[in-house]
Amino acid sequence: MKAADTAWRHTLAKKPPVVTAPAAPTRLGVRKTYKLFIGGKFPRSESGRTYLVNGDNVALASRKDARDAVVAARAAQPKWAGATAYNRGQVLYRIAEMLESRRDEFAAQGVPVAEVEAAVDRWVWYAGWADKIAQVHGGANPVAGPFFNISAPEPTGVVAVVAPASFLGLVSVIAPAIVTGNTVVVLAAGPQAAVTLAEVLATSDVPGGVVNILTGNAAETAPWLASHDDVNAIDLAGVTDLDLATELERAAAGNLKRVLRPGDPENDFAGDPGLKPMVALLETKTVWHPKGF
Amino acid sequence: MTATLDLRASLHGLPGVDKVGVEARAAALATRSVKTTAKAAAIDLAIRMVDLTTLEGADTPGKVRALAAKALRPDPADSSCPHVGAVCVYPAMVPYVAEVLAGSGVHLASVATAFPSGQAPLDVKLADTRDAVAAGADEIDMVISRGAFLAGRYDHVFEEIVAVKQACGDAHLKVILETGELATYDNVRRASWLAMLAGADFIKTSTGKVPVAATLPVTLVMLEAVRDFRARTGRQVGVKPAGGIKTTKDAIKYLVMINETVGDDWLDPAWFRFGASSLLNDLLMQRTKLTTGHYAGPDYFTLD
Numbered sequence: 001m002k003a004a005d006t007a008w009r010h011t012l013a014k015k016p017p018v019v020t021a022p023a024a025p026t027r028l029g030v031r032k033t034y035k036l037f038i039g040g041k042f043p044r045s046e047s048g049r050t051y052l053v054n055g056d057n058v059a060l061a062s063r064k065d066a067r068d069a070v071v072a073a074r075a076a077q078p079k080w081a082g083a084t085a086y087n088r089g090q091v092l093y094r095i096a097e098m099l100e101s102r103r104d105e106f107a108a109q110g111v112p113v114a115e116v117e118a119a120v121d122r123w124v125w126y127a128g129w130a131d132k133i134a135q136v137h138g139g140a141n142p143v144a145g146p147f148f149n150i151s152a153p154e155p156t157g158v159v160a161v162v163a164p165a166s167f168l169g170l171v172s173v174i175a176p177a178i179v180t181g182n183t184v185v186v187l188a189a190g191p192q193a194a195v196t197l198a199e200v201l202a203t204s205d206v207p208g209g210v211v212n213i214l215t216g217n218a219a220e221t222a223p224w225l226a227s228h229d230d231v232n233a234i235d236l237a238g239v240t241d242l243d244l245a246t247e248l249e250r251a252a253a254g255n256l257k258r259v260l261r262p263g264d265p266e267n268d269f270a271g272d273p274g275l276k277p278m279v280a281l282l283e284t285k286t287v288w289h290p291k292g293f
Numbered sequence: 294m295t296a297t298l299d300l301r302a303s304l305h306g307l308p309g310v311d312k313v314g315v316e317a318r319a320a321a322l323a324t325r326s327v328k329t330t331a332k333a334a335a336i337d338l339a340i341r342m343v344d345l346t347t348l349e350g351a352d353t354p355g356k357v358r359a360l361a362a363k364a365l366r367p368d369p370a371d372s373s374c375p376h377v378g379a380v381c382v383y384p385a386m387v388p389y390v391a392e393v394l395a396g397s398g399v400h401l402a403s404v405a406t407a408f409p410s411g412q413a414p415l416d417v418k419l420a421d422t423r424d425a426v427a428a429g430a431d432e433i434d435m436v437i438s439r440g441a442f443l444a445g446r447y448d449h450v451f452e453e454i455v456a457v458k459q460a461c462g463d464a465h466l467k468v469i470l471e472t473g474e475l476a477t478y479d480n481v482r483r484a485s486w487l488a489m490l491a492g493a494d495f496i497k498t499s500t501g502k503v504p505v506a507a508t509l510p511v512t513l514v515m516l517e518a519v520r521d522f523r524a525r526t527g528r529q530v531g532v533k534p535a536g537g538i539k540t541t542k543d544a545i546k547y548l549v550m551i552n553e554t555v556g557d558d559w560l561d562p563a564w565f566r567f568g569a570s571s572l573l574n575d576l577l578m579q580r581t582k583l584t585t586g587h588y589a590g591p592d593y594f595t596l597d
Contacts, residue, residue, distance in 0.1 A: 230588065
């Protein structure tokens, strides 16, 4: 059959339609979800929950995330405590270097530049203490009998920290705990700055698990840490609700945890911290060694 | 000779194991979530099923006595915690454990027959077994000669098991197949049937001395074997996975698998055991979490 006998026609219009080039696609920015920092990794919450903070998605930690963080902190503790004090000092100094180079990120999150700089200085200050605290806080004791008697400070172990809201406050509770060889599980108050700090730590040769950072509701997770038998001390620096502080202290008594009570809520952490934050998380071991006449 | 041919024919007449199927089935059963009261019941059952084991060259009388004391009273802080199923040690350590366990209801298992390799003459293996029983063991964990099995000398393996069973007297005989060395699920099924036909009271996966120990799919194949064996002969045989089961989560996966494969009859320490050492600490920590409402720490349980 010839084409002409059919209804077949060219469908093309005489004048082809004007084809406009597609508009240049506008780039979609990658929206960040602020995740937890556990064992050197950035997992989402086990519960799958998130919450909004200033328009950002932030992981909402559950009790099981706290449990995982304690496992990671416990696993990392012996090796971190066993590293030389000089080495820990170098790692803390490295944190200061990395934080210095990422000042702008914190500024973009609303942390005043002066506060970030104070935080950098705080890391440097504690880095210097790493190989000096044992001499200053420890001692050689005069005893009767042919013995050397030495008081040697040792880290207490895994420390849970309810961090204060300010960024400098956050650094001021983490640094004194880890410099002596403790590992920490931190319940952070200002999530974005805390997770950005976690990114600094993750790129600073801090072994995974030495610092673990959880974001979310401290009133939900802190009681699980306070009652946890494998946590050696709890620092309540950031607890503002005194009833909660009392409840946490009571729970902590279950395994005789060392408790650091909430300090002055007006404290801006700008002053000289002194030895107290470090010394509070040290145990003193007394060693008798025969002189051997 | 006819018996040999019959044995070979019947073992090779067993249907082959669908490798992909059995692994998928085991993986599917491992996804069940067991919570609250069911979890508490599962933990207590798992504790009662533990064969608390130490099989080290460095075992001393003091160490095995401490282990036996732990078997009797796993959680000293909680008298409602059940005791474990058995203590499993080398024959030389049996007398020390027997003193502690006497009259307690905790069984005393001993490995025998040139554990873990099984590469010794038969009379040595039988003497090993008799000594362990005489010293007080009421359960004997024997290893099969994998070399003979893999070479196809099924009659040799069969007769060894029969002879050891006879040497055991009243003691229960657990036959270790060492599935990590048997290479295929088909071999695991054949070895299971071989052991059961020869009179095993229990079939056990592994010695714990080779890299691949108990796995869920291997245990599933063995559970199917004991189920089919009972359907065929009316005799019930127990199963004991051993090695590599370290957490409560793992243990509960096995319990789920028993329930779904062979049913309630095997959910009992008389018919199912876990060969393990560190598993018990994790079970105790999980149990403490459930009873106290807060997380437990390893500092509060004895290390072994």
